Amino acid sequence: MNKKYRVASLFSGCGGLDLGFIQNGFEVVWANDFFKEAVETYKNNIGDHIVYGDITQIPSSEIPNNIDILLGGFPCQGFSVANTKRSMKDERNFLYKELMRLVKDKQPKYFIGENVKGLLSMQKGQVIEMIVNDFRSLGYDVEFRLLKASDYGVPQNRERVIIIGNRLGLENPFPKITHGLGNDLFNHTTKPYVTVKDVVGHLAEIRTRDVPFQLDGKTIYNHVARTNVSDKFWGRKHQVNQHEICDYLKEWRNKSDLSTKKIDEHFGYAHTAGHWFRKDNNSGSIPNPKDWWELKKILGFDDTYDLAVTELEIKEIKFEQSLRINNWESPSDTITATGPEIHPNRLRRMSVRECAIIQTFPDDFIFYGSLGNMYKQIGNAVPVLLANKIAEGIKKSLDNHEQINDRAKSRTYHYREVREKVFG
Ligand SMILES: C[S@@+](CC[C@H](N)C(=O)[O-])C[C@H]1O[C@@H](n2cnc3c(N)ncnc32)[C@H](O)[C@@H]1O
DSSP states (O other), rough: OOOOEEEEEETTTTTTHHHHHTTEEEEEEEEEEEEEHHHHHHHTTTTTTESSSSGSSSSGGGSSSOOSEEEEEOOGGOTTOOTTTTTTOGGGGGGGHHHHHHHHHOOSSSEEEETTTTTGGGGGGGGHHHHHHHHHTHHHTEEEEEEEEGGGTTTTTEEEEEEEESSSSSOOOOOOOOOEEEEEETTSSSOOOOOOHHHHGTTTOOOOOOOOEEEEEEEEOOOOOOOOOOEEEEEESSSSOHHHHHHHHHHHHHHOOOOOHHHHHHOOOOSSSHTTTOOOOOOOOOOHHHHHHHHHHHHHSTTTTTHHHHHHHEEEEGGGSSSSSOTTTSSSSOOOOOOOOOOOSSBBBHHHHHHHHHHTTTOOOOOOOOOOHHHHHHHSOOOOOHHOOOOOHHHHHHHHHHHHHHEEEEEHHHHHHHHHHHHO
């Protein structure tokens, strides 16, 4: 169906969520944010239907009617697990009420809310319950799920709570998982996770710079990065002897029936495991803590190196050992609005473009504002591909609904015609 459903978008930021809907043929007729640079980025890439201003100061009458879908990635600082002071008293926690106000006033067919994982544990689950009940009280069927972006082909293990509600008795269509470790014996339907190297490998050797440039016939924008990163990160507490650990792992692998290929398959890596059992040419590497525990399960090794490999402490950033982008061969850690993501093998933070690619923004989507504010817009966004998959489901559901309605209308019309012919 070619019907263009009308979308209004609150807390739109630079437009990650909106773009996923636009890619599915939706028309965003109104958007809003009070983050100046995000609005500038949105205007230049998506359209000037975005209004700059504080939503709490914008009356519903200034927002168009006949809205089919209302989007609202309501702000999350107050809810975030990263924020130790999160509390019900934080005013930002109540911005979902703005989404509620517009659901009530505009009666969209669907609304979509988005938030951080911390929302689920806040006040032992009472906050999400309160939010869901509040929307239900407006006559909507509401469901929420925690979605992991990498399960949908995004090269990033970002987890976000997605809330979907509709007032038409329709399904709330959460997208189906399409990606996984790629070694699940019982499920051949998922594709392997997309890795950091898959998507930004081509930029690793390319000098960062302020201006666009050509690479393999494509223009690269915003490949600019902060190089004087000073921050803290979780790093290994103990000095480790790489050779010793590689030898040890090799011994345990020999005792098992597992080839490195099988181990790679288990982890869904192309060829990472090989390095864990090799000390030649200094090319050996130690599994990151998460992989260590998994490897221990399958090789059954003892506790000798558990602490050395897995005990972490807060450290000043030393580029080469940041764990924030921990592996070329897996999806990235979450790209955040503030915390620097360090390039796996360069002495710099991931560039704005690399972060945007990991957030699945198109290559020609250009970011505006100061360096810090560009990182912030990207870190705030819903990955475009995840938004796209959500939008796809909503579109299908609305199209079905329209078709059923059209058929019912034409049946009524036909019935009336027949009745008039027979009875006059
Ligand atoms: C999590 S981000 C949303 C990101 C967006 N959905 C995307 O996919 O790109 C939340 C946004 O809410 C905006 N915001 C917070 N409080 C606001 C308010 N009172 N009025 C308007 N925008 C606000 C912030 O500036 C931020 O851009």
